Amino acid sequence: MPTALVTGCAGFIGSHLSERLLADGYRVIGLDNFDPFYDRALKLANLSASLKNPNFAFHEVDLRNGPSALAATLATEHVDVVVHLAAKAGVGPSVREPAAYLEANVLSTVHLLEWMRQAEVRNLFFASSSSVYGNTVELPFREDMALLAACISPYAASKLSAEQFTFTYHHLYGFNVLNARFFTVYGPRQRPDLAIHKFARLLRAGQPIPMYGDGSTARDYTFVADTVDGIARGIAYLLTHPGTYQTINLGNSTPIKLRDLITAVGTAVGVVPVLDMHPMQAGDVEVTYADISKARHLIGYNPQTTLAEGLQQFIRWLQETEDASASLVLDSVPTS
Structure with a gap:
């Protein structure tokens, strides 16, 4: 039974991944701050299902505290592969707080790499982002594109910087690395600040949808189960291909314009959207579009979920979550 260390395990993607790896027969050690x-x-x-599994162990750890914090927490643990999902998220907030993103996304990654070096753990799956491509004109985005002048937000710069550090540790210490650039992942448990989640809640509340720009910006929306399948395949590849250093795109290869996304969310909710127009936000890119041919060839990645199917699953989860919350509130109200 191989052991996977998953950072950011309580998050949207991390919690789904932990459940998938447990189902696949891994022992999972989860970290989150x-x-x-x-x-x-x-x-x-998000963690509730994994915490019930005897092959899951959780530790509340902040990677910003350095490799010594990890060493103290994991002193008796054997780890076969690290999946580094933990990061400070959000393009807009990174413009306002760039130093926080440097600390959380770059320095914390270096701390993790240093712990791995000291603990002699050599397999790393690193979660990067499509944001590193910026407003690259050539489409779709390929992993071999030159990106040094591409990043237009501190968040993107932090992710590309962390990729550079994974190569440094591959070169110096023989780390086995797979960097995966995620493309706008959505689905059940999605962060409440992200577009699909915000739009669905606003529509269910009868409120207008804020649309930034003219609606022509586009994103390569990727359903969480497809992303998690790509991660699981990537981990299996790492464990059987020593000497690896590769970067892949985990997207859907089907960009959806913002105006079309809003319509699709409205259809899933059963409400015709009313738009509230705003100018484009600083740091936002015009389009993300993944060339996934390398991931298909390397790990057999093959996303299956259409936007309509994925939105139906998300809306079903949102309704169940909100209904459960409402029941808890009602149960807490005195009856006399």
């Missing part, structure tokens, strides 16, 4: 970017209670709910 419960960053206050959104409610701790939501992250604890």
Whole structure:
């Protein structure tokens, strides 16, 4: 039974991945610092299924505290592969707080790499982002594109910087690395600040949808189960291909324009959207579009979920979550 260390395990993608790896027969050690970017209670709910599994162990750890914090927490643990999902998220907030993103996304990654070096753990799956491509004109985005002048937000710069550090540790210490650039992942448990989640809640509340720009910006929306399948395949590849250093795109290869996304969310909710127009936000890119041919060839990645199917699953989860919350509130109200 191989052991996977998953950082950011209480988050949207990390919680789904932990459940997938447990189902696949891994032992999973999960780390999270419960960053206050959104409610701790939501992250604890994300963890609920994994915490019931005897092959899952959880530790609350902040990577910003350095490799010694990890060494103390994991002193008796054997780890076969690290999946580094933990990061400070959000393009807009990174423009306002660039130093925080340097610390959380770059320095914390170096701390993790240093712990791996000291603990002699050599397999790393690193979660990067499509943001590193910026407003690259050539489409779709390929992994071999030159990106030094591409990043247009501190978030993107932090992710590309972290990729550079994974190569440094591959070169110096023989780390086995797969960098994966995620493309706008959505689905059940999605962070409440992200577009699909915000739009669905606003529509269900009868409120207008804020649309930034003219609606022509486009994103390569990728359903979480497809992304998690790509991660699981990537881990299996790492464990059987020593000497690896590769970067792949995990997207859907089907960009959806913002105006079309809003219509699709409205259809899934059963409400005709009313738009509230705003100018483009600083740091936002015009389009993301993944060339996934390398991932198909390397790990057999093959996303299956259409936007309509994925939105139906998300809306079903949102309704169940909101209904459960409403029941808890009602149960807490005195009857006399």
